[in-house]
Amino acid sequence: MTTTTSDLWLRRFHPAPDAAVKLVCLPHAGGSATSFLRLSRELSPTIEVLAVQYPGRQDRIREPLIGSVAELAGLLLDVVVERDSRPTALLGHSMGALVAFELGLRMQSHGVRPVALFPSGRRAPILHRGPHRDEVQYHLAGDAELLARVARLGGTAAHLLADEYIRxxxxxxxxxxxxxxxxxxxxxxxxxxPIFAMTGRTDPEVTLDEVRSWELHSRDAFDMRVFDGSHFFIFDSTTAVAAYASSALGSLATTDAA
Structure with a gap:
């Protein structure tokens, strides 16, 4: 079987070629496509989830890492639009929200406007004008400090980080x-x-006002939903997130049909 560019970047855990909408999901920092496995199961077969696999991890471990949000978005443009012409929505968590936004801008400039953007667990791009609230630049920190940061956020199980080989x-x-x-x-x-912003009720990374600022990036409708949980609420409250995404996309389809 010939491997295409989209096969390298996109994972279809529950193929649903007859779904009316495809939802491209972009992982958090250090994350992988498998983080969206449960969301894919929840939404299939009504919505087909295409989970992005960034280079440099899991089955793409030997590929060079991409250290720029803009470069990632640029590389993903052709991948996302080449496969089929179905309406495409974008969902990104944390760092993935920034990649999703930049990808959406590129799609729009190429005449394939995403039907919706779901940014999750991230302040709006307009607020990213420099180091935020005197925050530590963790990419410059030592290994122990960086790993402690990841463990505090809960993105990677502590017992996995304790394994030297995995680290x-x-x-x-x-x-x-x-x-x-x-x-x-x-x-x-x-x-x-339209933008449908999502955040966790006890997320220490973002305030409600920072998430609400995503409204400044849409000429269409805006909605914000607060879920139970912390920074990684999206994976702890997957059923509720899936219901929100499904309802939002269903309401758009109803509006378009009217």
Missing amino acids: RAVLPAIRNDFRAAETYRGGDAVLDS
């Missing part, structure tokens, strides 16, 4: 992705798509 395997991707997120400089660009 050596995942640390380069984690540091690379933190660099991409921490050096990202946003602007005031606007999408013609």
